[in-house]
Amino acid sequence: MHFPISGATIDPLYLIGLGFIVGILGGFFGVGGSFLAGPVLFVLGLPMNFVVGTDLLHIVGKSMVAARKHIAMGNVDLRLAAIMVIGTISGSEAGVQAIEALKRAAKVDLVVGVATIVVLVAISLFIFIESWQALKLRGSRKPIADQTSQEKDKRAFKFIARWTHSLAWPPKLSLPHSGIKSISLWAILLVSFVSGIFSGFLGGGAGYIRMPSLVYLLGIPTHIAIGTDLFEIVVSAGYGSFRHAMNGNVDVMIALIMQTGAAVGAQIGALLTQYFNGPRIRMAFAPLPLIGAGLIIYGLKTGHHIH
Amino acid sequence: MSNWKAFLIELVLYTILLLVYFVIVLHYLGGWFKELYDHDRTLFAVVALLVMIGQTIGLQTVSSLLFRLISRKKT
Numbered sequence: 001m002h003f004p005i006s007g008a009t010i011d012p013l014y015l016i017g018l019g020f021i022v023g024i025l026g027g028f029f030g031v032g033g034s035f036l037a038g039p040v041l042f043v044l045g046l047p048m049n050f051v052v053g054t055d056l057l058h059i060v061g062k063s064m065v066a067a068r069k070h071i072a073m074g075n076v077d078l079r080l081a082a083i084m085v086i087g088t089i090s091g092s093e094a095g096v097q098a099i100e101a102l103k104r105a106a107k108v109d110l111v112v113g114v115a116t117i118v119v120l121v122a123i124s125l126f127i128f129i130e131s132w133q134a135l136k137l138r139g140s141r142k143p144i145a146d147q148t149s150q151e152k153d154k155r156a157f158k159f160i161a162r163w164t165h166s167l168a169w170p171p172k173l174s175l176p177h178s179g180i181k182s183i184s185l186w187a188i189l190l191v192s193f194v195s196g197i198f199s200g201f202l203g204g205g206a207g208y209i210r211m212p213s214l215v216y217l218l219g220i221p222t223h224i225a226i227g228t229d230l231f232e233i234v235v236s237a238g239y240g241s242f243r244h245a246m247n248g249n250v251d252v253m254i255a256l257i258m259q260t261g262a263a264v265g266a267q268i269g270a271l272l273t274q275y276f277n278g279p280r281i282r283m284a285f286a287p288l289p290l291i292g293a294g295l296i297i298y299g300l301k302t303g304h305h306i307h
Numbered sequence: 308m309s310n311w312k313a314f315l316i317e318l319v320l321y322t323i324l325l326l327v328y329f330v331i332v333l334h335y336l337g338g339w340f341k342e343l344y345d346h347d348r349t350l351f352a353v354v355a356l357l358v359m360i361g362q363t364i365g366l367q368t369v370s371s372l373l374f375r376l377i378s379r380k381k382t
Contacts, residue, residue, distance in 0.1 A: 004341045012329070057355060061363035068367065238356065245352035248344070252355040253337050256362055260325050263366040264318060 006050040006251035014044060019058065019258035023265020025288065026066045026207075026230065028272045034059060034204020035120060036288065037258070039295030050251050052203040053244030058255040058262070059205050059237040066266040067230040075227030077177040077220065083185065084192035084228070088236045091196020096243065098201050113300050116202050120289035120296075123208055128286035130216070135283060160216050178220045191217055196236060203240075205233030208289055317373045324369060 002009045018040050022033030034055050041051045070076050102111055169184040191213045199206035207229050214225035244250050336358075343351045 004337065005344050016325075057359055060356065061359045064360065064363050065367050241359075242352050242356055245355045246348055248348060250352075250355055252340050252344075252351075252358065253333065255355075255359060256333060256336075257329075259359065259362060260329070260366065263363065263370060264321055267370060 003251050003253050005253065006046055006054070008044075008046045008050070008251070008254075010044050010046070010254070012257050015254060015257040016261035019261030020265040021261075022258075023065070023262030023267075024269040024272075026063055026233075026262070026266050026269060028269035028284075034206075035208050035292035036295075038203055039292050039299065041254075042299055043295060046251070046254070049249045050254075053241060053247070053249030054251045054255050055204060056237045056241035056244055057250050057252065058258045060234060060241055061255070061259040061262065063205060063230050063233040063237060065263050066269065067227065067234055069266065070227030070230055073223075073227070074177075075223050076231050077175055077224050077228050078231075079173075080175050080178060080188065080220070081228050081231040083188050084232050085235050087189040087192025088196040088199070088232050089239055091193040091198075092200040092236050092239055093196075094193075095197040095200020095202075096240070098197070110300075112202060113296055116296055117293045119198070119202070119209070120293040123212060124286050124289040124293075127212060128283070131283035131286060162219070164217050165219060175220075178224050180219060183218065187218065192232065195232070199236045199240060205237045207233050317370060320373050321370055 001012045018037060022037045025033040025036065037058070038051050038055045041055060042048060046054065067076065099112070164187050165180065165183055167184045167187055169186045171185050172182045173185055174181050175183060191210070195206045195210035195213060198209045210232060211225055211229040214220040214229060215222055220228065241250060245252075340351070340355075343354060
């Protein structure tokens with residue numbers, strides 16, 4: 001099928017299939033799936049400027065489906081999400097400006113490509129080590145359905161979240177839905193701002209950095225981190241895709257076709273979270289960023305543009 | 308695991324509806340979007356977001372309805 005806006009010719013079945021897979025990832029792990037969708041669209045022949053913009057627009061729809069599912073299941077901390085919106089949007093804008101500066105210096109392909117690979121490999125390693133440690137901890141022997149949320153969500157590296165909670169930067173607030181009695185507003189804004197930078201600078205919703213940050217830095221329970229992260233992805237991707245569409249970097253037809261597959265995938269993903277505990281979800285997520293990193297290395301080696 | 312059986316039935320019905328939607332709606336939208344893209348980029352950006360959100364909510368409603376109907380029939 002020919003797409004006149006981007007000038008690309010892509011089999012729509014590939015797009016539906018890709019949407020379906022990243023839909024499952026979104027519903028299950030709480031990530032936008034851009035670490036996979038972007039490189040795949042690039043390999044399918046879409047120019048890189050359209051990859052970034054189109055993937056962002058597709059993420060809006062897909063994440064909205066998954067976020068609504070998670071809101072219904074009580075997995076979104078709305079208070080936390082509302083505060084994070086400020087940091088997410090300002091961070092995203094900072095990331096976009098950094099890209100513009102790199103474009104002027106003609107270094108955008110190499111810098112963004114290498115930065116993406118480093119970030120994806122680091123995240124993958126960290127989550128693998130942490131979830132491996134958490135699975136080794138002696139936990140509840142009850143069936144998952146009978147476990148309390150704390151029993152399900154045992155995790156290693158709890159000292160990081162304890163340290164964050166002990167920060168005495170006023171104002172401090174409570175997040176009852178996440179079971180946090182006191183946390184600095186600045187810690188939340190910092191996490192959302194940094195995730196926003198990643199979203200604007202590397203493209204996508206940046207769930208790969210926001211979701212682990214919510215779990216390990218802020219101490220949010222994994223299931224709520226997934227839902228809240230999806231909520232933030234809707235915000236950051238909505239803002240980013242609007243700006244990219246204005247700059248002519250969005251092929252809306254490709255995004256719409258991908259979204260038809262994602263609508264089903266997201267439901268399967270959200271359903272799956274009920275059958276797995278926190279460490280198992282994180283362990284399953286660990287190798288996924290490496291796939292995106294591999295595709296980017298392939299793109300760089302074969303001379304394709306990354307951004 | 309009856310949830311999964313219902314889900315598979317939903318998937319088949321959803322695929323059929325999707326094909327109809329794909330042929331009728333998306334096929335004709337392509338040319339219109341290209342016109343908009345060439346002539347008014349701001350309106351294009353607004354419409355692109357609205358259509359994406361509209362399609363998302365529409366598909367979500369259809370798939371949820373199917374899932375509920377199938378689950379009810381099984382019980």
